[in-house]
């Protein structure tokens with residue numbers, strides 16, 4: 001099928017489409033549409049059929065069909081940009097639907113609607129699971145372009161995205177006739193050894209969960225411990241030491257909201273008590289295994305300590321007390337606010353993400369390299385003809401996609417400019433420092449997209465009213481950090 005016929009054959013459905021029949025995450029993203037691309041060949045050579053691509057739009061195309069503002073999401077994001085960049089979306093803001101036709105498309109491998117391990121494979125009559133093929137950032141861009149063309153977009157005025165979204169934005173820049181300007185944020189020209197290593201460590205957490213079963217896990221009994229551990233270490237790379245110190249230091253958590261272990265056996269012996277402290281936080285332990293040396297008339301004969309509703313644990317310090325050993329009466333605290341935060345974040349994440357999808361997307365990130373198969377390993381060489389206006393935003397406290405990498409990105413584009421987001425939060429600063437990101441992008445629009453900014457589509461204001469309505473975020477909101 002030629003390219004135009006393929007574009008013409010794309011049709012639109014909603015979340016009830018058969019591709020989503022086993023996807024329990026699809027309901028998390030409200031009001032999105034799904035484009036079905038009849039056929040798509042991935043870089044790895046695999047041909048996918050009836051490929052779902054989830055997307056959302058705000059505003060309308062102008063008559064020149066050149067006012068598309070493309071938003072590209074990060075690793076665990078979705079097409080619902082209002083959920084993660086909401087404060088920048090609306091009239092008078094950087095992503096203004098009265099000027100732009102704003103589109104956000106979900107990446108392959110994500111659980112939020114586009115083809116992924118949790119979507120249906122009509123050939124095998126089951127979800128893809130671990131048999132979902134490797135997809136790349138370039139696959140996302142090529143597939144998303146088909147959908148944009150089907151939507152009538154003749155030119156992307158500006159493509160904006162952070163982290164993985166920034167990788168898509170950089171790849172879009174190579175489509176010189178289709179893309180007018182880009183804003184890559186906290187991203188890289190190629191996934192660094194550092195980032196690849198973090199991805200590897202996170203995947204190993206998932207692989208080592210016994211429930212993972214090489215990816216053929218029961219969707220109703222998933223490898224949550226492994227996925228949760230992966231998110232914990234990822235989250236640490238998204239923030240900074242300074243942010244954690246300022247927020248948590250050595251504080252204890254609020255026990256009413258985050259009680260010390262929810263399944264605590266009543267310690268019977270010093271050994272039991274030590275075991276409790278040792279295993280606290282271990283997602284697998286339910287009962288104490290049998291240990292013959294602890295079997296005595298005073299301790300449980302089988303060695304198995306059952307959960308109790310009245311644990312002998314200090315609710316104010318999270319430490320064990322009230323056992324036979326005097327040395328355990330005033331032990332040091334072993335339960336900190338920073339831990340409860342990580343555990344809470346892990347729990348929240350496993351409720352909204354899938355382990356195979358996590359592996360799929362992190363492998364996609366690992367493939368990212370703008371120089372791959374472009375005739376030179378030097379990005380400056382392969383990018384020297386990309387003369388479009390480029391605004392790069394970087395965060396000095398970002399330990400994952402470092403500020404130096406942002407300097408390098410800007411230097412590779414003949415018309416690249418670098419601005420700094422001031423934030424102590426680290427990498428996630430691009431999702432948290434709305435005011436700064438908003439104002440840099442607005443300035444860039446005024447400088448480079450004056451023709452579009454001078455047009456106004458008044459009807460888009462009506463559509464936007466719903467955006468201002470109260471809504472619950474899937475991903476959570478940055479909250480008042482002083483309350484912890």
Ligand SMILES: CC(=O)SCCNC(=O)CCNC(=O)[C@H](O)C(C)(C)COP(=O)(O)OP(=O)(O)OC[C@H]1O[C@@H](n2cnc3c(N)ncnc32)[C@H](O)[C@@H]1OP(=O)(O)O
Pocket residue numbers: 072073074075076077078084161162163165253258337338339340341342344345428431432475476477478479484
């Ligand atoms: C798309 C992109 O390009 S990125 C995509 C956008 N990202 C996504 O879409 C998903 C990624 N999202 C995120 O990474 C995050 O949601 C961010 C960065 C946007 C914000 O992070 P959040 O987790 O919402 O904020 P924060 O770190 O402040 O955590 C707040 C939560 O931790 C809880 N918490 C805070 N301290 C503690 C503690 N000591 N113990 C337990 N829980 C705690 C709060 O109660 C709050 O809970 P809630 O989410 O149920 O309200």
Ligand SMILES: N[C@@H](CCO)C(=O)O
Pocket residue numbers: 074075076077162163164238428431
């Ligand atoms: N916190 C973001 C950052 C990834 O770059 C996410 O989870 O998508």
